[in-house]
Amino acid sequence: MLASSADRAESSKVDVPTIGKSHSRNQFPRRSGLVARTGIGFGTCAIVALLTSCQTSGPAVNAHHPTGAHLQAQPVARIAEPKDVVSRARLRIMTAQQYDNTLANIFGPDLKLDAQFPPMTRTGGLLENGAGVAGVSEAQVEQYQRTASLVAAEVTDSAHRTFLIPCTPANEKSADAACAGQFLTHVGRLLYRHPLAPEQAAALVNQADAAAVRLKDFYAGLSYALEGMLISPEMLLLTETAAPDRTQPGHERLDGYSLATRLSLFLWDSGPDSRLLDAASSGALETPRGRARVVAMMLASPRLVAGTRAFFDDMFGFDDFQTLTKDPSIYPSFTGATAADAREQTLRTVVDLLITQNGDYRDLFTTRKTFISTALSPIYGVPAGSGWTAYEFPPDSPRTGILTQVSFLALHAHPGRSSPTRRGKALREILLCEPVPHPPPNVDFSKVENPDPSLKTMRQRLTAHRSNPVCAGCHRITDPIGLGLENFDGAGEYRGAENGATIDASGSLDGTTFTDAVGLGQALHDDPALTSCLVQRVYSYGIGGAASAKANPMLAYLNQQFAAHGYRFKDLLRTIALSNAFSEVEESTPQMRTVRNGSSLGK
């Protein structure tokens, strides 16, 4: 039994994008950059070291607009999809999560999988982009081998073989080439993401047979052959190859299997299933109609949940949870279980709003609906049943949106205190795609030393900090945002006062002022950079590398489409997956053209 639940899912009707509908209220010219937005040109950048990040002259453009004023409808010309933007055929290294998802999809969820592969280097805001440049160390291949050995043994053990291996050998103590071949070619196609070349399959079956004879155990033979496949570069190196585009002479597209893999990694964070590979081999993926049908099927699949979780876990920087701890003497309610559940809570909130409810992405920052677990209950001060239960914060609650969830608040704070600077920086970099400069290396903090016992709140201490012109430039673009979350301590728990002084949680986001976290969430919701940042991240995640400047027309097109679809995440995925740039690639060298199964079409 190898069919997954997704294999059994019914294909849904293709949802035709409603291009051109009048959802133009949030169409804006792309802003030119952080400095222009924030008005820090008025600031006093006193030292040379800050010039690159802070040096501006004259008044800032669009620095101030009254709250809500920028939401007025503006006429926008419809942008057609640019046809000259293409992506690049890449080699990516499979991540641990993709490995786990792929194997769980092939062999079922009860397999004990916990692949410990090295983390990728975050590139262009995403770990996944790092997979396109990462090398492979010897220790890493060792890790592949260890994991493969455990997985292969488990798949073929007596508890699993009856339903994971589709045939029974004539004699369990000897070889059975027919049965081994049946299993290995079927699984091999899913693991390698294309059919095995005949000689490739034959070599593996021979190995399984020889091992079965040597060890007097059919299943042991199968296990070692499977282990071999699991450490093959065919499995762990995700290659993309180009083929001539039949519909556009002179252009090249990803070949069917490469496109199937790119789609599958994009939407499911996993290798393709059998139907997707069928679509690749039949040529269905080469036609717009066929692609639309396949993408609709993929978006309707339960695997979309894993894909969505993987993307947001990456974009939100949740890999930092691995080492998130709080000082137990300061935050006794915050345990390892709190951290794990905080990550899970936000991912559940994301999936519920964007996938289950098919809601507006911007509402993630204003929604009061979430899920609560026992470990989170003390921090939020709300009761929780066993497991995860849906919960809606009351209208007068200070918590709205994922900025007020423990994940954001605790991840972007110190072990023993809150940090408006870190929170402001995270909001800009993660959610608005605006890098915040590092502090200058030779700054002497002696003038801003703290603690000064007379400064009770973080606002007072940071105000003192910003009185230093060296610090002011960058802190002005982070702190007014982060101060809006000061009603939440470093563990994410609500507080009305700090050291006996009432907390003032007012602040501003690029000219939009607010009085508390609820207002901050609304200001972020209304900020056009929020959605354009998501578009940029999702697009680069899909094509496997940071978008270059050449892709700007594509991003403009995607921004408009996203708005036209009411900022529905699934529609954004669909638009990207069906775009020309997703499947058309730069012209390749001959070696990069399709060379499958030992044949040499490109030579």
Place this chain on the structure above:
Amino acid sequence: MDLFLSRRRVLKGILNGSAVTVALPLLDCFLNDNGNAFADGTPLPVRFGTWFWALGMAKQVFVPKTVGAHFDLPEEIASLAPVKDKINVFTGFDTFRDDTPNQCHYTGWVILMSGSSPQTAGDKPGESIDITVANEIGRQSRFKTLTATATGDPRTTYSYENQTTPSTPEWSATQFYTRLFGPEFQDPNAKEFKPNPKTMVRRSVLSVVMDDINRVQARVGAEDRARVDQYLTGLRHIEKQLDQQLSRPEPRAACKPPADPKDDGAMGSTFEMISARHRVLTDLMVMAIACDQTRVFNMAYADAQSSITKPGYEKPHHTCTHEEPVDQTLGYQPNASWFTRRAIEEWAYYVSAFSKVKEGDGTLLDNVLIYAFTDTSWARVHSLDNMPMFSAGRAGGKIKTGLHIVGGGSPATRLGLTAMRAVGLSGKEWGTKSNNTSQAIAEMVV
């Protein structure tokens, strides 16, 4: 008929038949009369390692007043007293960034590990010193290098095969134990040697897998071919490990496989948790070296922007170095120094762990050279001059210890160069631009 029987052919015969028991003679018989070499004259192997601590020093209480032998131990390094004669302390050596910007908590360690100053924070080191050494002396052992971090974070590593390939650190004691001493470990001192027939099967399957490299190689562009080649190197590494498992290992008297740590302890960043993890990982690492599982090793006690916390004190180490006022009476930052003192205690533990293992007529430390480095001198302002460093061990008798050596502003890369030469590399120079040096530190060379 070819009557020559290779080891593999013999083993294959054994595997096809019944396993045999190979009795080994007494261990001491393998050493010469002086205890510093094997009986056939092969010297005990010299090993190279690194140890990293974060955020430099408070020079007022770190730099010994006395130069040379019999140096004093100021309070920040007072915990080194038990190992003072086994180490050297280096001060007054500089790292130079030339025309590159000072990447905070990054430039310093990159220079000390690779000899070159990075242009940007994304500009990862090329081949780091441990890899250069391992490519020369690390090929015979089961692992070319071993890298571990006490931070619990798999991203904390200072070792790079190349710019896109960091060495993945071990951060979990249980996983590290399994990798070292799990089912695939061959006890070099076992009385019996039974080659595992399953290993031969694995070895055979691997040859089929290696054929897939050509298929993949044919599909990728020129810029990705090096990565596919790297993958092949990784598969060859597995092949070599399997071959080793099919061969009787050389006995190692110092090898006494430790007990399974069973759990990883509390995962957190308080000093106590980091220290506990550091010590467990150190003990495993030391025994891996004694058992000749590796000859090159790296240990990171902290991340360069260390988030280690002091219970009840709100600032983690890195934040503390920038925000804590200098105590006008003491002349330094007391809490920042508290963190450094804890780090130096761990360095003392690390060195002691090597010196407690008897090897030949001395200790394991005598046949090791450890290079201890950091990311800044005075972390508060990210200064790169007067970088504090240590060495430990005698590299098989080639290095003197018990010295405080002052660099007089000369390149800190001199220590790396000296270390590489001491463990047998023949390079004339190391480093680029102002960090280039061809001058070893003569004071420490025997």
